[in-house]
Amino acid sequence: MDKAADSALLQEAKKKAGQCDRCGACLPVCPLFGAKDVELSSARGKNAIARALAEGGIESTPDALAAVNFCLLCRACVENCPSKVRTDEAMIDLRQFLVERTGATNAKYRAVGGLLKSPGLVRLAAGTLAVLRRLGLNDLFPHGMAPDEYTRAHFLAAFAGPAALGQKAPSADVTVTAATKVAYFYGCGMRMMFPRAAAETLAILQTTTRVLRPDNVCCGLPHLAHGLRGEFLALARKNIRLYEDADLVVSDCASCGGTLKHLASFFADDPQWRDRAAAFSSKVMDLTEYLVKVGYTPRRKVKAALTYHDPCHLVRGQGIKKQPRDLLQATGKFIEMEEADTCCGGAGSFHMDYPAISAKILGKKLRNIERTGAAVVVTGCPGCLIQLTKAAKSSGGKFKALHISQVI
Numbered sequence: 001m002d003k004a005a006d007s008a009l010l011q012e013a014k015k016k017a018g019q020c021d022r023c024g025a026c027l028p029v030c031p032l033f034g035a036k037d038v039e040l041s042s043a044r045g046k047n048a049i050a051r052a053l054a055e056g057g058i059e060s061t062p063d064a065l066a067a068v069n070f071c072l073l074c075r076a077c078v079e080n081c082p083s084k085v086r087t088d089e090a091m092i093d094l095r096q097f098l099v100e101r102t103g104a105t106n107a108k109y110r111a112v113g114g115l116l117k118s119p120g121l122v123r124l125a126a127g128t129l130a131v132l133r134r135l136g137l138n139d140l141f142p143h144g145m146a147p148d149e150y151t152r153a154h155f156l157a158a159f160a161g162p163a164a165l166g167q168k169a170p171s172a173d174v175t176v177t178a179a180t181k182v183a184y185f186y187g188c189g190m191r192m193m194f195p196r197a198a199a200e201t202l203a204i205l206q207t208t209t210r211v212l213r214p215d216n217v218c219c220g221l222p223h224l225a226h227g228l229r230g231e232f233l234a235l236a237r238k239n240i241r242l243y244e245d246a247d248l249v250v251s252d253c254a255s256c257g258g259t260l261k262h263l264a265s266f267f268a269d270d271p272q273w274r275d276r277a278a279a280f281s282s283k284v285m286d287l288t289e290y291l292v293k294v295g296y297t298p299r300r301k302v303k304a305a306l307t308y309h310d311p312c313h314l315v316r317g318q319g320i321k322k323q324p325r326d327l328l329q330a331t332g333k334f335i336e337m338e339e340a341d342t343c344c345g346g347a348g349s350f351h352m353d354y355p356a357i358s359a360k361i362l363g364k365k366l367r368n369i370e371r372t373g374a375a376v377v378v379t380g381c382p383g384c385l386i387q388l389t390k391a392a393k394s395s396g397g398k399f400k401a402l403h404i405s406q407v408i
């Protein structure tokens with residue numbers, strides 16, 4: 001047996017994967033199985049890898065790490081699994097275990113993780129990307145990571161009804177009082193890729209209350225997803241400390257919000273941080289969740305037909321499906337698309353590591369968007385928005401991709 005078999009993380013992964021009875025119900029819903037039609041791509045195959053690692057059937061090698069890295073962490077399998085096997089969490093456990101055992105974390109992940117740990121470097125990267133966009137050189141940046149960013153004004157000029165343009169934003173019917181301390185969480189993706197959308201988020205929040213803006217650090221999801229759990233926990237502690245004075249923490253990034261809501265589970269065995277982490281997680285809200293709760297009325301009506309893509313970290317990570325649709329229906333004509341909650345193939349760095357498979361998954365999303373005839377596809381996660389912006393370009397301008405803050 002591999003000497004690592006006694007690792008607590010490995011045993012934890014085995015415990016989760018061991019609940020898989022190999023029924024195969026996850027196969028039709030796994031986007032990777034759909035794209036590759038290979039058993040090991042599916043949740044059933046990945047759970048078999050976890051068991052084999054724990055039982056010594058396969059060695060802890062960089063190849064094993066590559067196999068467990070080949071997962072979107074989209075949770076479609078979990079939602080459709082009769083035994084509710086948490087395959088995505090087992091893969092995260094295994095990634096950390098294998099990174100520690102093999103030291104094989106890709107240098108790129110370590111470099112990106114290092115950048116995201118430093119607020120100064122994140123600001124520098126955001127400024128550089130903004131300059132590239134202004135100079136029209138963003139296409140030189142690989143993987144669509146310096147996407148075009150449409151403004152709400154651009155969108156409204158094309159699609160708003162004449163009576164709506166120039167109207168003062170209506171006051172939201174809020175139940176949050178002046179005493180409620182609402183803080184914004186400015187995620188790295190929004191800061192670097194979609195700062196205009198983030199500015200719209202702030203403008204919307206400010207119609208509901210005075211907004212605090214602590215100088216937060218990365219939510220840590222990129223570190224966690226690549227097995228760098230120590231770095232993830234260090235970032236989490238910083239954010240917990242920073243937001244201790246806030247009553248609510250609002251995120252306009254599904255990935256950040258989903259991660260922050262789950263921080264408590266990572267500190268459950270840490271007596272020093274358990275209560276603080278639980279208090280923090282309990283006050284995190286997605287932007288749409290917050291806006292519906294406070295009775296926000298969209299600032300303008302638009303004539304354009306809108307459709308919506310559910311980010312995995314919002315629909316399955318946080319159970320939020322209705323709120324964005326309610327807001328879009330109050331804004332304009334909303335058209336539901338088929339498979340709206342199927343992963344777009346972005347999945348953090350997955351689209352960079354596996355561009356061909358990611359493009360295949362995105363191609364299906366593109367066809368579903370086009371079938372709606374909508375002029376705009378809306379979403380609530382910068383990771384998805386990078387993918388949808390690529391899809392919008394591929395469509396030859398048939399539709400645009402916008403963050404929900406740029407529409408409502």
Ligand code: SF4
Pocket residue numbers: 019020021022023024025026027043044047077080081082083084085087
């Ligand atoms: S649906 Fe669940 S139990 Fe069935 S094969 Fe997939 S992971 Fe295993």
Ligand code: SF4
Pocket residue numbers: 029030031032033041042043046070071072073074075076077078087088
């Ligand atoms: S999390 Fe998504 S990509 Fe990973 S095995 Fe489950 S369905 Fe497939």
